[in-house]
Amino acid sequence: MVLKSCCVYSVGVVSVLMLILGISLVLTSVFPHLVQSMVKKQVVLKNDTDAFEAWKDPPAHIYMQFYFFNLTNPQEVLDGERPAVVEIGPYTYEYRPMEQIDFQDNGTKVTAVNTKTYIFQRNMSRGPESDLVRTVNIPAMTVMERFKDNFVEANLISAYMKGTGQGLFTTRTVGELLWGYEDGLLKALKIIRPDLDDVFGLFYKQNNASNDGEYVFFTGQQNYRDFSRVDMWKGESLNWWTSDECNMINGTIGTAFHPVITKNDMLYIFSSDLCR
Numbered sequence: 425m426v427l428k429s430c431c432v433y434s435v436g437v438v439s440v441l442m443l444i445l446g447i448s449l450v451l452t453s454v455f456p457h458l459v460q461s462m463v464k465k466q467v468v469l470k471n472d473t474d475a476f477e478a479w480k481d482p483p484a485h486i487y488m489q490f491y492f493f494n495l496t497n498p499q500e501v502l503d504g505e506r507p508a509v510v511e512i513g514p515y516t517y518e519y520r521p522m523e524q525i526d527f528q529d530n531g532t533k534v535t536a537v538n539t540k541t542y543i544f545q546r547n548m549s550r551g552p553e554s555d556l557v558r559t560v561n562i563p564a565m566t567v568m569e570r571f572k573d574n575f576v577e578a579n580l581i582s583a584y585m586k587g588t589g590q591g592l593f594t595t596r597t598v599g600e601l602l603w604g605y606e607d608g609l610l611k612a613l614k615i616i617r618p619d620l621d622d623v624f625g626l627f628y629k630q631n632n633a634s635n636d637g638e639y640v641f642f643t644g645q646q647n648y649r650d651f652s653r654v655d656m657w658k659g660e661s662l663n664w665w666t667s668d669e670c671n672m673i674n675g676t677i678g679t680a681f682h683p684v685i686t687k688n689d690m691l692y693i694f695s696s697d698l699c700r
């Protein structure tokens with residue numbers, strides 16, 4: 425009797441152990457794989473899926489933050505010293521939903537444009553858009569470089585800059601630097617060079633409700649790793665830069681990535697802002 429109950433007891437222990445082993449096996453290997461394969465199937469850009477809605481109009485806000493370097497020693501720089509700058513920022517803007525969405529090639533690709541609406545977020549910025557920044561006078565530098573071999577224009581530029589007290593540096597508001605301001609020198613040059621645009625801004629023409637052209641994305645239907653990856657931009661692969669390597673379009677536009685990412689995965693982002 426004693427032996428028997430001991431046997432029953434050990435059989436019981438063994439079965440409990442087996443059960444625990446079984447459960448942990450399922451939990452550590454089979455279960456995650458199951459979840460992963462379900463996720464891989466679910467995360468596809470397809471009408472009326474959660475993944476599609478989140479890609480079209482991301483539930484998390486997307487911000488663009490700008491930082492500027494404020495020059496503190498312009499006179500010394502002109503005398504040959506190193507520039508001393510103070511970083512100021514961020515100046516934060518929120519932007520972009522996807523528009524004009526159209527599925528292609530049996531749902532393996534989707535075309536869309538990315539209309540950018542920049543809305544200034546005062547509460548996430550260092551100061552208002554009217555903060556002043558002293559920085560390089562980019563229009564002046566650009567025209568000086570462009571017309572340096574052209575005697576007449578070079579003299580005109582020099583005379584204009586002396587006459588108006590413009591130098592190599594300029595102090596402008598954050599809003600002007602980003603979204604554009606009418607530059608006196610460019611305006612004066614426009615009289616002899618009508619093709620010049622007299623407005624300068626780092627994001628001039630990227631402004632409101634403009635888009636950067638049509639994108640073709642992979643939906644991830646064929647391979648989960650292709651989820652929201654950029655296939656083409658403006659109807660072609662890039663020809664902006666001079667080498668094939670720089671013209672590669674790799675990765676997503678940065679608002680979404682494929683599911684099941686490991687620590688060793690390399691994620692690529694394509695930003696059309698660099699092509700300008």
Ligand SMILES: *[C@@H]1O[C@H](CO)[C@@H](O)[C@H](O)[C@H]1NC(C)=O
Nearest residue numbers: 470471472524525526527534
């Ligand atoms: C998604 O489906 C709805 C109707 O179910 C349709 O109105 C809409 O145009 C579709 N969207 C796309 C991008 O095909």
Ligand SMILES: *[C@@H]1O[C@H](CO)[C@@H](O)[C@H](O)[C@H]1NC(C)=O
Nearest residue numbers: 527528529530531532533646
């Ligand atoms: C779409 O699917 C149909 C049927 O599966 C096939 O005949 C057709 O060639 C496919 N078209 C494209 C563009 O892949």
Ligand SMILES: *[C@@H]1O[C@H](CO)[C@@H](O)[C@H](O)[C@H]1NC(C)=O
Nearest residue numbers: 541542543544603631632633
């Ligand atoms: C862009 O347009 C929106 C609404 O039309 C406006 O609130 C916002 O201030 C504009 N942004 C810029 C940078 O002009």
Ligand SMILES: *[C@@H]1O[C@H](CO)[C@@H](O)[C@H](O)[C@H]1NC(C)=O
Nearest residue numbers: 485518544545546547548549
């Ligand atoms: C900033 O203000 C906007 C409304 O103007 C609000 O939606 C947003 O949550 C605020 N952000 C922070 C970080 O307070």
Ligand SMILES: *[C@@H]1O[C@H](CO)[C@@H](O)[C@H](O)[C@H]1NC(C)=O
Nearest residue numbers: 494495512555556557558595
């Ligand atoms: C940047 O420098 C200029 C010139 O010294 C100054 O007027 C301006 O207030 C500075 N901007 C900020 C945001 O501190």
Ligand SMILES: *[C@@H]1O[C@H](CO)[C@@H](O)[C@H](O)[C@H]1NC(C)=O
Nearest residue numbers: 661671672673674675690692
């Ligand atoms: C990047 O894209 C190019 C094609 O544009 C492709 O040849 C290359 O293999 C891609 N590189 C990576 C790391 O995905």
